[in-house]
Each structure stands twice: as C-alpha cells, then as structure tokens.
Amino acid sequence: xxxxxxxxxxxxxxxxxxxYRDMLGFQVGFTYGAPVFYxxxxxxxxxxxxxxxxxxKRQPGQGSVYxxxxxxxxxxxxxxxxxxxxxxxxxxxxxxxxxxxxLSDLDGNDLCFxxxxxxxxxx
Numbered sequence: 294x295x296x297x298x299x300x301x302x303x304x305x306x307x308x309x310x311x312x313y314r315d316m317l318g319f320q321v322g323f324t325y326g327a328p329v330f331y332x333x334x335x336x337x338x339x340x341x342x343x344x345x346x347x348x349x350k351r352q353p354g355q356g357s358v359y360x361x362x363x364x365x366x367x368x369x370x371x372x373x374x375x376x377x378x379x380x381x382x383x384x385x386x387x388x389x390x391x392x393x394x395x396l397s398d399l400d401g402n403d404l405c406f407x408x409x410x411x412x413x414x415x416x
Contacts, residue, residue, distance in 0.1 A: 296338075296340055297340070298333065298340040298341065298342045299340070299341050299342070299356065299358040300341075300342045300343075300344055300356070301341060301342070301343055301344070301356040301358075301398065301400070301402040302343075302344050302345075302346050302349055302351045302352060302353045302354070302355065302356065302400070302402075303343050303344070303345065303346065303353050303354075303398065303399065303400045303402070304345075304346050304353050304399075304400055305345075305399070306324070306329050306330055306331065306332050306343050306344070306345050307324070307328075307329050307332075308399055309332075309343050309398055309399050309400065310324065310329075310332050310334065310343065312398055312399050313334045313341065313343075313398065314334070315376065315377075316373070316376045316377050316378045316379075317336065317373060317376070317378055317396075317404075318336055318372070318373070318376065319334035319335060319336040319341065320334065320335050320336065321333075321334055322334060322335050322340075326345075329345075330344065330345035330347065330348045331343065331344050331345065331348070337363075339358075339360045341358070353400040353401075353402075354400035354401030354402055355401075355402070356402040356403070357402065357403040357404075357405070358402075358403070358404055358405070359393075359405045359407065360404065360405065360406050360407075361407065361408065362406050362407060362408045363408070364408075365408075366384055366392055366393065366394065366406055366407060366408045367384050367392075369406055370383065370384050370394050370406070373396065378396045379396055379397050379398070379399075380394065380395075380396045381394075381395040381396055381397055381403070382394055382395040386410040386411075386412050387410070390409060390410055391407040391408065391409060391410055392407060392408055392409070392410040392411070393405050393406060393407025393408070394406055394407070
C-alpha cells in the first residue's frame with residue numbers, strides 16, 4: 294500500500310516546520326529549497342507536507358485533514374495542549390461515532406484528530 298501526504302499551503306515554511314515539530318510532535322523528514330519553500334513532516338504514520346504560498350496558486354490556510362488516532366485521543370489532546378498547540382475545539386463525542394478535536398497551524402490549516410467513540414451507537 295502507498296502512503297499519502299496532505300499538502301498544506303503556508304506563508305512561511307520554516308516557521309510552520311518549527312510549529313509542527315515543537316507544538317505537534319512531528320518529525321522533520323526533509324526541507325527543500327534555498328530559501329526553503331517545501332518540507333515534509335511525519336508523526337505516527339501521518340505525513341504532512343508544507344508548501345510556500347509563493348510557489349503555488351493555492352492560498353495559505355485553506356487546508357484540512359482528519360487524522361485517525363489508534364491510541365487515546367484525549368491523551369493526545371492533553372499532550373498537544375501542554376506543548377502549546379493552537380486548539381480550536383476540545384475532544385467530544387459526535388453522533389457519527391467519532392471522538393475528535395481540532396487544532397490549527399500558524400496559517401489556519403485545520404487538523405482534526407479522532408478515534409471511534411467509546412459511546413458510539415452509529416454502527
């Protein structure tokens with residue numbers, strides 16, 4: 294099976310690389326360009342690429358990704374809050390059978406982390 298990467302457009306790639314690394318716990322896979330205009334990051338199998346707005350027609354901050362968490366989504370939430378992540382919505386259970394929360398990067402790209410709700414009745 295292949296691995297897919299979400300590509301988020303950002304204003305400053307290096308500032309966002311630092312945010313993903315320090316606040317969200319991602320590992321930096323690579324940076325590219327001089328000055329850097331593209332980067333790849335990974336955490337627990339989730340791969341995100343960052344592209345500078347100056348190198349695409351797409352606008353920064355318009356992306357979104359849903360990352361499925363295999364472990365405890367509440368523990369991940371607490372970890373990311375402690376790191377200083379920009380939380381948009383705390384974990385909660387939804388009628389669609391997932392428990393998830395949202396946060397954003399420096400440009401407003403949305404990351405939602407979730408797992409099947411323990412109170413799920415949607416099946």
